[in-house]
Amino acid sequence: MTRVYAFVFARGNSKGLSGKNIKLLGGKPLLARSIEVAKALPQISKVFVSTDCEAIASVARQYGAEVIERPDELATDHASEWHAWQHAIRYLESRGEHFDLFVSLPATSPLRSKEDVLRCLEAVKAEVDVVVTVTEAARSPYFNMVVRDDEGLSSLVCADRTFHRRQDAPKVYDMTTVAYVVRPEFVLQQEKLFAGTVSSVIVPRERAVDIDDIYDFKLAEIFLAEAELKNVE
Template sequence: MKVFAFVFARGGSKGLPGKNIRPLGGVPLIAHSIRLAAELSTVLKTYVSTDSEEIAAVAKSYGAEVIMRPEHLATDFASEWHAWQHAIAFLHERGEQFDVFLSLPATSPLRAREDIENCLTALDDTSDVVITVTPASRSPYFNMVTRKANGDTHIAISGASITRRQDAPEVFDLTTVAYLARPKFILESAGIFDGRVKSVIVPKSRAVDIDDELDFAFAEALYKGKQ
């Protein structure tokens, strides 16, 4: 398989300004994804899609090629799926064809090489997409609720009476550790769950998704412990 890796990193981040190039363990956050891609023998090229010249400069310094993203795909309301489609179409227009699209978000710097290798193994002829998940700490069948403005509260998923967590169906949180897909599927579809989706389970210690200051502090503590 001809695998191209991608990191999608906007310049604007309200939850944690400048997070994509903020140092974690002395290394810019985005560089953790670029470095891991370089360790994978199946990955032939690594691209960073961004609207930021500053992020682009950091990406190039760590060996990634850069795809400058149009402004309309870099707003708070823009769908990353559309950024995926733009990156693939951009490369196809340059005559670059590949078999597997691998997204390695900068916000999951604690992922391991084996997580990605497991995803590559899972992407077979029966699947369009492979995502990563981690065991959820709460369940919509048991201890997650919906709440109305007047305070009325109900269990998120009602039905059979479940009074013990052990009786609830096993559920998982989606993670940003990795996404794999066929480029053709991305170009022709409106979202991940339009296709046949498989998942790979990642332990919580490697599935931290950095969105705000607290997430970063938690990731930093785990990273230091790992080192």
């Protein structure tokens, strides 16, 4: 039987929106929403929160997650979350915990559904190292995304290929933070997500809001209110 562990990586020193990982959305901490989705899936055996912050750790325990103490050097603005992933896996292995799939459910994506996560788990095949979530991009690098130099001179991101109609260009997607499913050994052996074979699952934009600042948070409030209204109806 495949053993699946879920993780939430939540630093305490968020700059974009202070205290965002435990900020209340619809009366519930963002962190709690990730934990509850994980615990609602019978496929997931355990839920862990990796953090450097005692306030976050307290909320994590309150909602039934185990806490992994994240080293200070892995909780800075410049620290790679990939290294925090590696730390969590090595920590669990050091205490005799072995599992088959690593699922990261960032607290900043509180509108995901358990069905979104389940589809990611189902997308794991023998030849796949990583499953990510994506949503259709509002803009295309072939038509309306540019790079610019210090003088303001601009050019298309994909200037080496010419498409006269947007319909002819490849469809592009934005990566989201709804869920990441990875094989633990891949995380330990590699240093970046796209070093292996990556598959993706499409999620609707209203469930893919990634909260980085107050504007994202207010958008999440709107979508959450609409979703709750539909459930009442």
